[in-house]
Amino acid sequence: xxxxxxxxxxxxxxFIPHSDDELALVRSIKRRELRVAAGDTxxxxxxxxxxxxxxxxxxxxxxxxxxxxxRQILNFLLAGDFIGVQQKMGDAAAHGVTTLTDSLFCxxxxxxxxxxxxxxxxxGFNVTWLTAHEESLVDDNLLSVGxxxxxxxxxxxxxxxxxxxxxxxxGGGTDGVPFPLTQQHIADGLxxxxxxxxxxxxxxxxxxxxxxxxxxxxxRDVRALARLADVFGDGRPPMRxxx
Amino acid sequence: xxxxxxxxxxxxxxFIPHSDDELALVRSIKRRELRVAAGDTxxxxxxxxxxxxxxxxxxxxxxxxxxxxxRQILNFLLAGDFIGVQQKMGDAAAHGVTTLTDSLFCxxxxxxxxxxxxxxxxxGFNVTWLTAHEESLVDDNLLSVGxxxxxxxxxxxxxxxxxxxxxxxxGGGTDGVPFPLTQQHIADGLxxxxxxxxxxxxxxxxxxxxxxxxxxxxxRDVRALARLADVFGDGRPPMRxxx
DNA sequence: CGACGTGTTGATCTCTCTCAATTAGAGTGG
DNA sequence: CCACTCTAATTGAGAGAGATCAACACGTCG
Numbered sequence: 001x002x003x004x005x006x007x008x009x010x011x012x013x014x015f016i017p018h019s020d021d022e023l024a025l026v027r028s029i030k031r032r033e034l035r036v037a038a039g040d041t042x043x044x045x046x047x048x049x050x051x052x053x054x055x056x057x058x059x060x061x062x063x064x065x066x067x068x069x070x071r072q073i074l075n076f077l078l079a080g081d082f083i084g085v086q087q088k089m090g091d092a093a094a095h096g097v098t099t100l101t102d103s104l105f106c107x108x109x110x111x112x113x114x115x116x117x118x119x120x121x122x123x124g125f126n127v128t129w130l131t132a133h134e135e136s137l138v139d140d141n142l143l144s145v146g147x148x149x150x151x152x153x154x155x156x157x158x159x160x161x162x163x164x165x166x167x168x169x170x171g172g173g174t175d176g177v178p179f180p181l182t183q184q185h186i187a188d189g190l191x192x193x194x195x196x197x198x199x200x201x202x203x204x205x206x207x208x209x210x211x212x213x214x215x216x217x218x219x220r221d222v223r224a225l226a227r228l229a230d231v232f233g234d235g236r237p238p239m240r241x242x243x
Numbered sequence: 244x245x246x247x248x249x250x251x252x253x254x255x256x257x258f259i260p261h262s263d264d265e266l267a268l269v270r271s272i273k274r275r276e277l278r279v280a281a282g283d284t285x286x287x288x289x290x291x292x293x294x295x296x297x298x299x300x301x302x303x304x305x306x307x308x309x310x311x312x313x314r315q316i317l318n319f320l321l322a323g324d325f326i327g328v329q330q331k332m333g334d335a336a337a338h339g340v341t342t343l344t345d346s347l348f349c350x351x352x353x354x355x356x357x358x359x360x361x362x363x364x365x366x367g368f369n370v371t372w373l374t375a376h377e378e379s380l381v382d383d384n385l386l387s388v389g390x391x392x393x394x395x396x397x398x399x400x401x402x403x404x405x406x407x408x409x410x411x412x413x414g415g416g417t418d419g420v421p422f423p424l425t426q427q428h429i430a431d432g433l434x435x436x437x438x439x440x441x442x443x444x445x446x447x448x449x450x451x452x453x454x455x456x457x458x459x460x461x462x463r464d465v466r467a468l469a470r471l472a473d474v475f476g477d478g479r480p481p482m483r484x485x486x
Numbered sequence: 487c488g489a490c491g492t493g494t495t496g497a498t499c500t501c502t503c504t505c506a507a508t509t510a511g512a513g514t515g516g
Numbered sequence: 517c518c519a520c521t522c523t524a525a526t527t528g529a530g531a532g533a534g535a536t537c538a539a540c541a542c543g544t545c546g
Binding site for chain 3: 517518519520521522523524525526527528529530531532533534535536537538539540541542543544545546
Binding site: 068074086113131138145 | 307
């Protein structure tokens with residue numbers, strides 16, 4: 001098991017460093033690491049007593065579904081995302097978590113959330129920050145799904161994931177960023193059908209707005225995409241905490 | 244200003260009581276109360292440095308909008324909901340907050356969030372709980388908007404708001420619960436047009452599933468509504484913390 | 487009494503869904 | 517090396533849920 005001092009997240013400039021005390025706390029609540037293959041489900045909907053995780057490497061997504069199989073992806077998870085705060089609060093997980101790529105998770109003991117708040121209030125604050133931040137991602141997606149056209153939704157999602165992926169790979173940019181979603185994932189994330197997602201993406205691609213190739217996403221015309229997405233502010237994402 | 248000891252929320256059996264220390268903390272970070280008339284906007288989208296609030300009485304909603312005016316209501320706020328965790332984390336509020344009824348808010352000082360975590364870790368934990376709980380409301384709504392039909396969305400929302408409203412008014416039930424939304428709010432909350440919302444609601448009403456009259460909601464056929472909503476688990480809402 | 491907000495209904499229109507097939511690439515076994 | 521299978525992407529055709537446009541009803545209020 002990787003010692004926390006060599007946590008892969010610590011290498012990334014995106015993340016705010018821990019103090020020595022915080023590092024000691026994290027070390028004490030970390031139980032193990034977990035490798036999960038692409039497409040596997042880490043947390044099942046309705047599962048009880050799921051532990052807390054941090055996604056150390058790879059991509060995943062949170063989702064909910066209806067009994068007849070309709071599925072909605074709530075948001076995508078990238079390295080540094082903290083998983084399981086919602087279900088730890090109550091009982092059964094209200095959502096599932098499935099990987100998009102082979103992934104590595106840091107697994108925490110069940111009462112980690114309380115230990116964090118109790119022993120390092122600054123980290124407790126960070127947990128609140130991470131939770132609120134994830135909520136704002138869901139808010140954004142809800143705006144898309146509720147009020148944007150298919151074209152606009154796709155443009156919005158591509159820009160968001162491009163930024164998030166780029167923030168983790170400072171080197172990239174000109175040669176695109178990693179992008180492991182299939183069109184089915186995009187459809188499920190945007191409340192669209194697979195067929196319409198495909199047709200809309202082909203249209204955008206033919207207009208030269210973007211390109212997806214070999215698991216990488218290239219934004220060819222960011223201006224046009226941003227116009228479609230109708231995003232307010234912009235700029236690089238700020239540094240963020242992690243647990 | 245109402246002293247915290249006589250906070251209207253403390254009277255309600257829905258809420259977990261504070262310890263003396265917690266009460267002292269809340270008293271020390273509370274700045275004032277704010278009365279807001281129905282339809283007024285408490286927080287504007289993009290506003291910076293909005294304080295933290297607790298909704299003490301009344302109804303409100305969080306929303307985001309696009310530059311051409313399309314608006315999506317993210318979730319509805321009832322007494323006990325904590326407001327502003329998201330924007331306190333960064334800079335500009337990513338969403339607005341508008342009242343549905345005349346409302347009363349408890350206003351906290353700007354660094355309240357940090358004070359809470361620092362001085363009463365148990366309350367910091369509760370802040371995380373409240374934030375995660377609100378996220379799960381948005382998750383539910385995103386599932387509706389992304390994957391449910393208009394009928395199903397409306398059934399889901401009516402059930403949810405009925406439960407939440409009832410939890411605050413233990414006496415009610417047979418004579419319905421308070422319900423101050425207009426059809427425009429329902430439409431904006433469910434990603435539907437006003438006209439289609441009206442037609443769908445009339446259809447449900449004619450089938451005898453519900454009734455809305457004089458600002459009160461009556462569920463006439465909860466079984467049928469629940470079948471439409473396709474909700475997993477159920478039962479009374481558990482007690483919850485508040486700040 | 488006219489203006490306004492809210493609810494209601496009918497008549498189109500269109501965006502998106504569903505159904506159906508085809509293509510391309512990766513992996514597998516013979 | 518080649519059939520066979522599976523997943524993901526692609527495209528066409530037709531159907532439908534929901535949007536838009538347009539009126540009208542009703543109650544409140546200044």
